[in-house]
Amino acid sequence: MRVFVTGASGWIGSAVVPELIGAGHQVVGLARSDASADALTAAGADVVRGTLDDLDVLRGAAAGADGVVHLAFKHDIAFSGNFKGAGEADRRAVEVIGEALAGSGRPLTIASGTPSIAGRVATERDGHDPDPAAAARGDAQHVRAVTAELTLALASRGVRSSVVRLAPTNHGEGDNGFVPALIAIAREKGAAGYLGDGTNRWSAAHRLDSARLFRLALEEAPAGSTLHAVAEEGLPARDLAEVIGRQLGLPAVSVPVSEADAHFGWMAGPFAANRAASSVLTRELLGWEPVQPGLVEDLEQGHYFK
DSSP states (O other): OEEEEETTTSTTHHHHHHHHHHTTOEEEEEESSHHHHHHHHHHTOEEEEOOTTOHHHHHHHHHTOSEEEEOOOOHHHHHTTOHHHHHHHHHHHHHHHHHHHTTSOOEEEEEEEOOOOTTSOBOTTSOOOOOHHHHHHTOHHHHHHHHHHHHHHGGGGTOEEEEEEEOSEEESTTOOSHHHHHHHHHHHHTSEEEETTOOOEEEEEEHHHHHHHHHHHHHHOOTTEEEEEOSEEEEEHHHHHHHHHHHHTOOEEEEOGGGHHHHHGGGHHHHHSOBOBOOHHHHHHHOOOOOSOOHHHHHHTSGGGO
């Protein structure tokens, strides 16, 4: 297939592009900078210049493709506090891509996140819960849920749409997400902290395993599928803190919930949540089996601490 990929030079996208090319697909990547364009060209992809705000560019690239993988998200404005604005840009992008693919049976696969569900493991059957009031406030999970539901609804318009929900940690060398943030906090505080008893759990996957699932979704997922890129169902927060502490030569300590904001800053909310998730149904549907190192093994290789 000729595959249009947004976010093609990002953390997940830069793994998806070689995965697709290695499987024989031709990739056209969206690039908003010279550096991104150069990286895509070096990877063997064609380049179309533009951003998520260039709706005509998105429409034209999707219309000329056999399938689309949508990974781009305005993380810069989201992390500055404008998650609602980032979500609205994401929604508009999916709308125009969906219009270009409508009635064709061609695939559209987008990235979202696994849900946080208290007291149990999330599965692919759990809905995306696009609470309009929460989305209007800019709540991250609900903002992404609106776009996910929009994508799945495209199945009724002749698009083979699917949503790949990513674990909160997609690890690997070069990661600059949640785990490096926790490592930086541990260095600053002189201890690797976890909240309360540290039994809340985080699911995880290596980004190369996640990239392979995006390819399988593009190639095979039935219309309207929700898939989980989850290799490890749930690592207790305390275990994660202990690995970080061991690597840094620091103690792993319990942080009272009342002191969460003071200790963890913006990471307090994400690190307190229960983000355990299963991928049993995804594995059964597509035959996806993670083969890369787990999160603890990856951390113990040392590259996160250089």
